[in-house]
Amino acid sequence: MNEAQRHRSLLSYLDSHTFITTNDYVDMLNISLSTARRDITKLGEEGKLKKIRNGAEVINNDSASCSHSPMSFIPNEQEIESFDNKQRIAKTAADMCDEHDSIIVSGSNTTFLMGEHLLHRDVQVVTNFMPLAYQLISQDHQSIIILGGQYLPERQITISPDVEAANDHKSRFVFFTGTGVTTAGVHTSDLLVYMAEKKLLEYGDRLVALIDSSKVGKHGGKLLATAHQLDTLITDNDANPQVLEALREQGVNIFIV
Structure with missing residues (x-):
């Protein structure tokens, strides 16, 4: 999987999950930790996501208020x-x-x-x-x-x-x-x-x-x-x-x- 494909997969995941840990991204695409960090850093610099400690989250005005609402806080099937x-x-x-x-x-x-x-x-x-x-x-x-x-x-x-x-x-x-x-x-x-x-x-x-x-x-x-x-x-x-x-x-x- 090339860089563009990885970036699309990451942003698609964030569309429905609001945030992801670096380790979860590693497991999701079976990539190295350094590659995961590089992808998150680059997309953060491009303004496509917000880089946080040990992961990334979506950028939108409502993310702060909804990221830990019961719907997103509790994993579903x-x-x-x-x-x-x-x-x-x-x-x-x-x-x-x-x-x-x-x-x-x-x-x-x-x-x-x-x-x-x-x-x-x-x-x-x-x-x-x-x-x-x-x-x-x-x-x-x-x-x-x-x-x-x-x-x-x-x-x-x-x-x-x-x-x-x-x-x-x-x-x-x-x-x-x-x-x-x-x-x-x-x-x-x-x-x-x-x-x-x-x-x-x-x-x-x-x-x-x-x-x-x-x-x-x-x-x-x-x-x-x-x-x-x-x-x-x-x-x-x-x-x-x-x-x-x-x-x-x-x-x-x-x-x-």
Whole structure:
């Protein structure tokens, strides 16, 4: 794909989504991070988009007021790749929870989909992911703890510089995801996500990764959780069987849905 084609794809995406992170643009077109940054910078200089930290957003007078309205704040089915697989993964994760459980849920489209399966159950949800928190609050879920810190609009999470910020939260499960999983463990290519979620993983007894098959076997930057730390991996039936078997041999429980 040449530069002009990339630019058209990016601007077309922004027409319907209002903003995009640099990492999402990398994944969308399977390009390098340097190419993504160069494209965003050039289109920003041409006045075709607004360059923001770690991403880009559309230029229009209403963007400031609508970019975090419920309609754009909450992901919809059309915006979630491999929606059916992720929906099954999310339901399987939610079904692991018992009544009276307290769980940590990190931020991703897959973990967001857990929300509808947790609503009105006696399960305490501890999260730093604002779309999930908004969904649960708007549906009158009775037990929600939102972890404090600075809100990062481009990630829709809160992150705290205080290492003691969540030390009192101890839960049975931490449900999380990453940009890839290999025999070494779960990886993420996003440094801000790594900083936020690395702390979350300390606050649960069992780490449960929700990873669709497109990410199984994919390396991705920082190692968020090693295979030996991982209790369970939930994925779909197109996942690389060699990687899954190697993880089983290291003691990881594998759920294929």
